Amino acid sequence: MAARTRYAPDRGLTLRMTATMFLLGLVFVAFVVAIIGIGAAYHASDAAIVLFAVVLGGGFAIGSLFYSDKIALKTAGGREVGPNDREYGEYARLLHGTVDRLCALADMKKPRVAIARTRLPNAFATGRNADHAVLCVTTGLMDLLTPEELEGVIAHEMSHVAHKDVQVMTAASFLAIIAALLIRIAFYGELFGGGRGRGGNNQNAGIIMLALMAVSIVVYAVSFLLIRMLSRYRELAADRSGALLTGQPSALKSALIKVTGDMSKIPTQDLRAAEPLNAFFFAPAMKLNAKASLSTVFSTHPTLKRRLAELDKIQQQLGRTAG
Amino acid sequence: MGFLDTLLGRTKPVQPKLDDLFALPSAAVTLEAGAGFKPTGSGSVCFRPVEGRSFADVQKDVQELLDVSSGKEGGLPVEVTKDSYGFNWLVSSHMSDELEALVTDLHAVNTSLVDNGFGPQLLCTLVAFRDDQERRLGLIYLYKRGTFYPFAPLSGERRDNALELQVKGVIGSDLKFEQDLSRWFPVWGAPGL
Numbered sequence: 001m002a003a004r005t006r007y008a009p010d011r012g013l014t015l016r017m018t019a020t021m022f023l024l025g026l027v028f029v030a031f032v033v034a035i036i037g038i039g040a041a042y043h044a045s046d047a048a049i050v051l052f053a054v055v056l057g058g059g060f061a062i063g064s065l066f067y068s069d070k071i072a073l074k075t076a077g078g079r080e081v082g083p084n085d086r087e088y089g090e091y092a093r094l095l096h097g098t099v100d101r102l103c104a105l106a107d108m109k110k111p112r113v114a115i116a117r118t119r120l121p122n123a124f125a126t127g128r129n130a131d132h133a134v135l136c137v138t139t140g141l142m143d144l145l146t147p148e149e150l151e152g153v154i155a156h157e158m159s160h161v162a163h164k165d166v167q168v169m170t171a172a173s174f175l176a177i178i179a180a181l182l183i184r185i186a187f188y189g190e191l192f193g194g195g196r197g198r199g200g201n202n203q204n205a206g207i208i209m210l211a212l213m214a215v216s217i218v219v220y221a222v223s224f225l226l227i228r229m230l231s232r233y234r235e236l237a238a239d240r241s242g243a244l245l246t247g248q249p250s251a252l253k254s255a256l257i258k259v260t261g262d263m264s265k266i267p268t269q270d271l272r273a274a275e276p277l278n279a280f281f282f283a284p285a286m287k288l289n290a291k292a293s294l295s296t297v298f299s300t301h302p303t304l305k306r307r308l309a310e311l312d313k314i315q316q317q318l319g320r321t322a323g
Numbered sequence: 324m325g326f327l328d329t330l331l332g333r334t335k336p337v338q339p340k341l342d343d344l345f346a347l348p349s350a351a352v353t354l355e356a357g358a359g360f361k362p363t364g365s366g367s368v369c370f371r372p373v374e375g376r377s378f379a380d381v382q383k384d385v386q387e388l389l390d391v392s393s394g395k396e397g398g399l400p401v402e403v404t405k406d407s408y409g410f411n412w413l414v415s416s417h418m419s420d421e422l423e424a425l426v427t428d429l430h431a432v433n434t435s436l437v438d439n440g441f442g443p444q445l446l447c448t449l450v451a452f453r454d455d456q457e458r459r460l461g462l463i464y465l466y467k468r469g470t471f472y473p474f475a476p477l478s479g480e481r482r483d484n485a486l487e488l489q490v491k492g493v494i495g496s497d498l499k500f501e502q503d504l505s506r507w508f509p510v511w512g513a514p515g516l
Binding site (some may be wrong): 014106151 | 329330331332333334336337371372373374375376377378407408409410443444446447465467468480505506508509511
């Protein structure tokens with residue numbers, strides 16, 4: 001059956017995301033080449049350090065991947081709820097009903113559903129794969145939004161699950177984790193490395209450490225920017241899929257405006273407590289006070305203006321009269 | 324979703340599977356013989372409306388089409404209701420022995436939406452049954468999976484799981500049944516049930 005479809009893929013977004021990931025891959029290759037180069041130039045006596053960093057970094061990445069759902073829930077103070085939860089009553093019922101329908105519409109496995117009691121309006125989805133996905137919504141968000149707007153936010157979060165964003169971002173962060181570890185190891189190596197007692201090798205070891213540190217710092221800085229860029233593209237992709245799923249880009253738009261508008265009114269105590277989860281949040285709680293252009297480069301989420309503009313495009317696409 | 328789609332954060336809207344709906348009339352015979360449930364003659368299609376003129380036009384056309392077909396036989400006009408989750412239900416009512424006509428109506432709604440490119444908006448279709456003790460039972464067809472499951476609401480948002488499992492036992496082999504119980508999602512207060 002050749003069904004007509006109204007949904008044109010966003011080639012621009014695909015292209016930008018591919019370019020970002022290609023650059024990230026390029027940095028990775030350059031990093032490996034630089035380390036091999038350093039090792040070869042100065043008799044690879046310190047290869048063990050690099051190996052150690054890779055193993056430790058891999059351990060961190062896999063650990064955070066496996067425990068992402070538990071860690072995120074704990075940090076946000078969320079608790080998994082059933083549809084007839086006593087404490088959350090109407091909240092739990094509405095949330096489960098909305099998630100049920102969206103799962104049936106998108107043919108997705110239902111994620112576990114959690115609620116966090118806080119006035120900070122937000123939502124996040126995490127977990128290493130669809131089987132372990134957990135969707136958490138704060139009571140503040142449910143108080144603030146109408147059911148349609150809430151549905152838009154949940155569709156956005158479920159798109160993150162469908163796109164396997166936790167896996168993709170963990171893989172993308174792997175390089176930065178290793179680079180950060182190497183910076184630290186090289187720094188302490190530089191401090192204490194002199195006491196290795198291998199006589200003439202001492203000076204060489206010092207140079208290796210310095211070179212290693214320099215390369216790692218550059219790699220860390222570049223990959224950090226690329227990861228942030230990738231994160232923003234993933235947000236736009238989730239906005240897009242979510243809006244297409246519900247067929248109501250306007251509901252998501254008004255939810256975004258409400259949530260980001262109210263963010264600044266919430267006391268800073270809450271904001272700081274919520275900061276580590278920013279990468280998974282629907283809209284980040286922390287506002288950078290740096291210049292606008294700088295904060296755009298460093299932020300995990302695209303600007304509100306950008307997100308609204310993209311949703312406008314989808315709205316026009318959906319509203320096109322038949323033909 | 325393929326590896327590349329995951330990498331690029333793309334989801335293609337899921338197209339509905341429509342054909343299995345026509346297995347319903349024969350399964351209804353088995354259901355009546357095996358469990359004593361008869362069709363009430365009403366059924367509904369649940370879909371997610373899309374904002375904008377285009378979808379509103381299609382919905383109006385569908386409604387007119389069904390009104391014309393039921394008007395000829397002296398039936399009731401179709402009703403459109405919006406539920407609390409923002410989904411629309413298009414309810415078609417026939418006589419209890421006209422299950423074939425009902426399924427044809429429901430299918431007409433499906434094809435109109437799909438032909439106009441709104442196939443991904445279809446959520447489920449529901450056909451209502453009742454037994455001699457006035458127990459309510461809905462057979463729900465999930466478009467995206469092409470499977471059926473039973474929904475038996477009791478008062479106060481509880482469901483009669485024993486009855487639902489009994490129904491699965493009776494007609495489980497006649498229809499493509501949803502095997503994953505976690506997908507038997509409830510539709511409380513569904514119009515037409």
